[in-house]
Amino acid sequence: MAKQNKDVTRRNSKGQTLETFLKSYDPDRYPKPSVTTDIVVFTIQNKEVGNRRMRNQKELQVLLVKRRDHPYIGQWALPGGFLEMNEGLLESAKRELQEETNVQDVYLEQLYTFGEALDRDPRMRVISVAYMALIGKGKQRIVASDDAEDAKWFSIKRKENWRRLDETSDRFEVQRLEKSTTYELISDDGEMIAFELLKKIERRGATQEKEITSLSEEGLAFDHHEILDYALERIASKAEYTPIVFNLMPERFTLSDLQQVYEVILNQPLYAANFRRKIAHMVEETGSYEENTQRRPARYYKYKFNWNSWE
Amino acid sequence: MAKQNKDVTRRNSKGQTLETFLKSYDPDRYPKPSVTTDIVVFTIQNKEVGNRRMRNQKELQVLLVKRRDHPYIGQWALPGGFLEMNEGLLESAKRELQEETNVQDVYLEQLYTFGEALDRDPRMRVISVAYMALIGKGKQRIVASDDAEDAKWFSIKRKENWRRLDETSDRFEVQRLEKSTTYELISDDGEMIAFELLKKIERRGATQEKEITSLSEEGLAFDHHEILDYALERIASKAEYTPIVFNLMPERFTLSDLQQVYEVILNQPLYAANFRRKIAHMVEETGSYEENTQRRPARYYKYKFNWNSWE
DNA sequence: AGAATAGTGTCTGTTAGACAGTATCGC
DNA sequence: GCGATACTGTCTAACAGACACTATTCT
Numbered sequence: 001m002a003k004q005n006k007d008v009t010r011r012n013s014k015g016q017t018l019e020t021f022l023k024s025y026d027p028d029r030y031p032k033p034s035v036t037t038d039i040v041v042f043t044i045q046n047k048e049v050g051n052r053r054m055r056n057q058k059e060l061q062v063l064l065v066k067r068r069d070h071p072y073i074g075q076w077a078l079p080g081g082f083l084e085m086n087e088g089l090l091e092s093a094k095r096e097l098q099e100e101t102n103v104q105d106v107y108l109e110q111l112y113t114f115g116e117a118l119d120r121d122p123r124m125r126v127i128s129v130a131y132m133a134l135i136g137k138g139k140q141r142i143v144a145s146d147d148a149e150d151a152k153w154f155s156i157k158r159k160e161n162w163r164r165l166d167e168t169s170d171r172f173e174v175q176r177l178e179k180s181t182t183y184e185l186i187s188d189d190g191e192m193i194a195f196e197l198l199k200k201i202e203r204r205g206a207t208q209e210k211e212i213t214s215l216s217e218e219g220l221a222f223d224h225h226e227i228l229d230y231a232l233e234r235i236a237s238k239a240e241y242t243p244i245v246f247n248l249m250p251e252r253f254t255l256s257d258l259q260q261v262y263e264v265i266l267n268q269p270l271y272a273a274n275f276r277r278k279i280a281h282m283v284e285e286t287g288s289y290e291e292n293t294q295r296r297p298a299r300y301y302k303y304k305f306n307w308n309s310w311e
Numbered sequence: 312m313a314k315q316n317k318d319v320t321r322r323n324s325k326g327q328t329l330e331t332f333l334k335s336y337d338p339d340r341y342p343k344p345s346v347t348t349d350i351v352v353f354t355i356q357n358k359e360v361g362n363r364r365m366r367n368q369k370e371l372q373v374l375l376v377k378r379r380d381h382p383y384i385g386q387w388a389l390p391g392g393f394l395e396m397n398e399g400l401l402e403s404a405k406r407e408l409q410e411e412t413n414v415q416d417v418y419l420e421q422l423y424t425f426g427e428a429l430d431r432d433p434r435m436r437v438i439s440v441a442y443m444a445l446i447g448k449g450k451q452r453i454v455a456s457d458d459a460e461d462a463k464w465f466s467i468k469r470k471e472n473w474r475r476l477d478e479t480s481d482r483f484e485v486q487r488l489e490k491s492t493t494y495e496l497i498s499d500d501g502e503m504i505a506f507e508l509l510k511k512i513e514r515r516g517a518t519q520e521k522e523i524t525s526l527s528e529e530g531l532a533f534d535h536h537e538i539l540d541y542a543l544e545r546i547a548s549k550a551e552y553t554p555i556v557f558n559l560m561p562e563r564f565t566l567s568d569l570q571q572v573y574e575v576i577l578n579q580p581l582y583a584a585n586f587r588r589k590i591a592h593m594v595e596e597t598g599s600y601e602e603n604t605q606r607r608p609a610r611y612y613k614y615k616f617n618w619n620s621w622e
Numbered sequence: 623a624g625a626a627t628a629g630t631g632t633c634t635g636t637t638a639g640a641c642a643g644t645a646t647c648g649c
Numbered sequence: 650g651c652g653a654t655a656c657t658g659t660c661t662a663a664c665a666g667a668c669a670c671t672a673t674t675c676t
């Protein structure tokens with residue numbers, strides 16, 4: 001598909017045509033950074049609740065992998081790995097997911113490319129292209145393999161804390177915000193990873209600059225806490241104007257289920273009546289109902305395609 | 312800032328500590344792709360209109376650079392170049408912009424990373440991290456240098472054409488859209504670059520896939536037409552919910568000026584009354600008025616910081 | 623009847639869109 | 650007064666937020 005300069009006879013300042021230029025070009029003249037893809041895989045977990053009469057709770061989970069080798073040996077990290085020369089970026093993300101965790105056929109979206117700090121990886125300079133994946137739980141069986149000693153789902157609990165450093169005032173041109181987020185990642189079998197992120201946002205005129213630091217020594221390998229945080233922001237904002245959330249849902253679901261999922265993603269409670277009105281155009285009744293509940297059974301819905309859902 | 316595994320004595324399967332592991336690690340064991348940053352620089356041009364009584368027209372312009380060497384020698388491309396080992400990604404974008412075009416101190420934002428096609432660059436495998444820059448025209452003097460034979464502003468004219476391949480229907484799970492966009496880039500001195508992009512959007516359930524192809528042999532170097540198109544989408548969508556547009560404005564401006572800028576970015580006309588209400592909270596009167604107009608002079612406004620503009 | 627959730631109705635205030643109408647300058 | 654743009658008022662329909670209320674199941 002590569003479009004070439006039609007004028008193949010044109011010569012450069014050294015008198016070379018394209019062909020002779022390419023033959024003499026040394027692709028390794030300059031040192032290169034390594035490129036990796038890292039994937040933030042989210043799913044929804046249904047947490048049983050003691051009282052059988054009450055509805056199950058939902059939790060947002062992220063898939064982590066325990067590192068088998070240095071650096072950060074034994075620590076939890078996002079699945080991912082080095083880009084190979086014969087694959088596209090997206091393809092690489094898919095492959096890494098498959099190799100390390102056995103996850104396949106999922107919604108996958110490029111997030112952001114991380115490569116500011118020169119020492120993100122102690123081995124060498126690394127640029128990471130981050131992806132986000134969404135899957136319905138139970139659809140896939142997670143299997144740790146390859147560089148991963150283990151692979152597990154961790155439930156995400158987070159609390160945000162805003163602080164305004166400059167009070168609003170027409171006199172100041174620069175305004176600062178600080179947001180600290182405490183994270184607790186807890187696996188199904190009780191292992192916990194806790195850390196705290198500090199986000200400094202500085203607004204000068206119409207420009208905004210962010211700086212993220214980790215306040216904890218513990219936590220995820222590399223700067224993966226930052227990537228996770230970015231992914232959480234992205235899914236929350238996309239949930240508001242696209243049907244992206246349905247990638248986390250099973251075929252059939254109740255509106256209460258769906259609402260709970262929106263609530264864990266947006267990290268805030270919603271009014272049922274308003275929620276139902278808002279998503280009405282994206283769902284469709286199936287005709288069937290919940291069974292064996294010890295309260296009024298809810299209707300099952302399914303996703304309904306709609307041109308207006310996307311923009 | 313690199314956070315290390317605290318347990319420096321821990322050994323991997325080969326019995327190595329972190330220190331001995333790093334010493335024996337060969338960063339060049341695997342071949343690496345090259346990494347570049349490419350920058351889409353936008354500005355607004357005030358186009359004089361014959362009739363002195365009428366208001367000037369605005370045009371959205373992009374900064375292009377004429378390639379001095381193979382590949383795509385003599386063709387127009389986005390400014391950009393290879394990432395160096397001692398600089399962050401953002402830093403690299405800034406440096407390339409400075410070196411090739413003399414542009415400095417601008418709003419800069421990471422867009423997306425392009426690296427699907429293996430032959431994007433005929434020399435070797437290249438991953439491009441694309442940035443978008445916004446500057447007010449006249450603030451900077453453009454100077455071509457380095458790998459660039461020339462550097463010029465091109466006004467962007469585009470026409471979009473939507474086509475729905477499947478009519479809406481509850482029976483189909485897959486829905487397809489095609490959008491073809493014809494571009495005409497015209498420099499201040501009359502040079503024109505024309506091309507047409509075809510975007511195929513396929514929606515399956517809650518998933519959307521895009522595929523972009525160029526319908527023209529001519530056009531920009533590499534896949535830079537695709538990057539430009541992406542940048543235009545981004546600035547339009549961000550214009551709707553952030554004050555990003557003010558990065559293109561001079562210190563003082565009239566609301567008609569501002570409206571025209573929004574119109575070229577959104578590529579559609581706006582109602583003045585509605586527009587004024589919408590942006591009212593982001594601007595502030597300066598007290599001064601236009602002078603020497605041959606019609607009613609407009610008030611000058613300036614950007615006003617507001618916490619609510621950003622989210 | 624009571625516990626628990628499913629699901630609906632409605633009031634209020636805000637906003638988007640469309641358009642008509644008034645204001646003000648230079649000539 | 651005319652040409653041209655600056656700026657304002659207002660109607661309507663849609664929507665977001667908050668909350669009260671009804672419905673249905675099992676025990």
